[in-house]
Amino acid sequence: MDRNSAIGLTLIAALLLVYFYWFSGKPQPQSTQPAATESPAAHEPDSVRSETPVMADSLLASAYGDLSSFARGEDKLTAVETADLRIVFSSKGGIMREVELKKYTTYSGKPLKLITAQTNEFHLLTEFEGKPVDLYNLYYTGSQTRKGDTTVMTFTAQMADGSSISHVYSIPASGYQIRYSLRQKGLAEKFTGNNLTFLWNDKIIPMEKNLNDIRNNSTVTWYEVNEGFEKLKEASSGSEMESITQPLKWFSIKQKFFLSALVAENSLSGGEMSTVNHTAD
Numbered sequence: 635m636d637r638n639s640a641i642g643l644t645l646i647a648a649l650l651l652v653y654f655y656w657f658s659g660k661p662q663p664q665s666t667q668p669a670a671t672e673s674p675a676a677h678e679p680d681s682v683r684s685e686t687p688v689m690a691d692s693l694l695a696s697a698y699g700d701l702s703s704f705a706r707g708e709d710k711l712t713a714v715e716t717a718d719l720r721i722v723f724s725s726k727g728g729i730m731r732e733v734e735l736k737k738y739t740t741y742s743g744k745p746l747k748l749i750t751a752q753t754n755e756f757h758l759l760t761e762f763e764g765k766p767v768d769l770y771n772l773y774y775t776g777s778q779t780r781k782g783d784t785t786v787m788t789f790t791a792q793m794a795d796g797s798s799i800s801h802v803y804s805i806p807a808s809g810y811q812i813r814y815s816l817r818q819k820g821l822a823e824k825f826t827g828n829n830l831t832f833l834w835n836d837k838i839i840p841m842e843k844n845l846n847d848i849r850n851n852s853t854v855t856w857y858e859v860n861e862g863f864e865k866l867k868e869a870s871s872g873s874e875m876e877s878i879t880q881p882l883k884w885f886s887i888k889q890k891f892f893l894s895a896l897v898a899e900n901s902l903s904g905g906e907m908s909t910v911n912h913t914a915d
Contacts, residue, residue, distance in 0.1 A: 698772075699763040700824065704791045707773025714778070714785055717808040727770035728789025728801035729756050735810075735892070741843045748894050755835040758816075761827030769816075774801065783807040797821045829903075836887050836894065848890060854907045855893075856885035866909050875908035 694702040709726040715736075722732035733749040740746050758769040774789035787803040797820030804813040818825070842848050853874075855865040859881040865888075866874040882902040886895035 697765065698767060699765055700793065701762055701767060701772060701791070703793075704772040704774070709773070710776065712776050712778065712787065714787060714805055716785070716805060718810060719805070719812075721805065721812070723776065723787055723789070723803070725774050725776050725789060727756065727758075727772065728774040728776070729770055730803075730812075733894075738892075740841045746841060746892075748892060749836075753837045753839060755833075757831075757833040759831040759833065760825060760829070762821075763824050764826050769799065772799075774799075795820070832896075834896070838887070838889060841892070842890060849911065851888075851890035852909075853888055854885065854909055855888050856905075856907060857883045859883055859901050866907060871911060873908060873910045875906065877904075877906045879904050 694705050698705045712723045714721045720734040724731040734747045738746040779786045785805045790800040792798045800817045802815045850869040853866050853868045884897040886893045
């Protein structure tokens with residue numbers, strides 16, 4: 635493959651999720667194991683450490699309100715390995731920074747990673763105390779517990795009065811389905827927005843040898859509750875976009891052999907899907 639050739643498939647999904655569904659205050663799992671050991675991002679080989687301009691305390695308080703104490707912190711990474719996956723979580727945002735399929739490699743023999751810091755960008759937008767906030771831009775404290783053969787990773791922003799926001803991931807000992815829930819305790823009245831907006835931007839890099847074959851088999855697909863399966867056109871030489879007003883059960887970024895998907899427990903209220911084909915000369 636030409637070293638200057640590249641393909642990018644970008645997904646931008648603005649999903650308006652029902653407020654009370656995500657902030658339902660489900661009980662936290664009881665801890666049965668000590669907290670996970672976390673390492674600074676600077677010591678993770680494939681991590682990207684970003685430098686954020688330092689804001690004055692008064693500006694942080696104005697921008698984040700009661701969440702201002704979580705707007706600064708150290709990005710720590712925690713790795714979890716199962717029979718099939720290696721997942722690196724970041725304390726900044728409480729997100730998956732990296733997902734590797736351990737039993738597969740790229741055509742050149744490199745580890746096959748569906749998510750990396752260089753190729754994926756996540757945002758979770760809402761309003762807190764009347765101010766716009768990205769929950770994936772805050773710093774959380776991570777902990778690891780076990781529930782049967784499932785590893786539970788929890789990232790929590792705990793306030794002095796006991797209220798909290800938590801991102802919870804349940805990872806089975808084998809398989810590829812990771813359960814995720816967003817929970818709050820004592821903060822329902824402070825989330826003044828009616829919706830959450832989830833944004834996922836994924837730039838696909840070549841994993842197979844034939845670039846045209848990759849392009850012809852990469853797209854975004856989704857399933858509408860009332861209309862069924864839909865997708866954007868493959869092999870587009872430019873950009874494709876579609877707005878969906880119907881409830882969605884799932885959407886995915888599909889390649890020839892692999893895909894990454896978000897599947898709702900009930901449904902998502904709609905979204906916007908787009909792909910952009912990038913070709914370097």
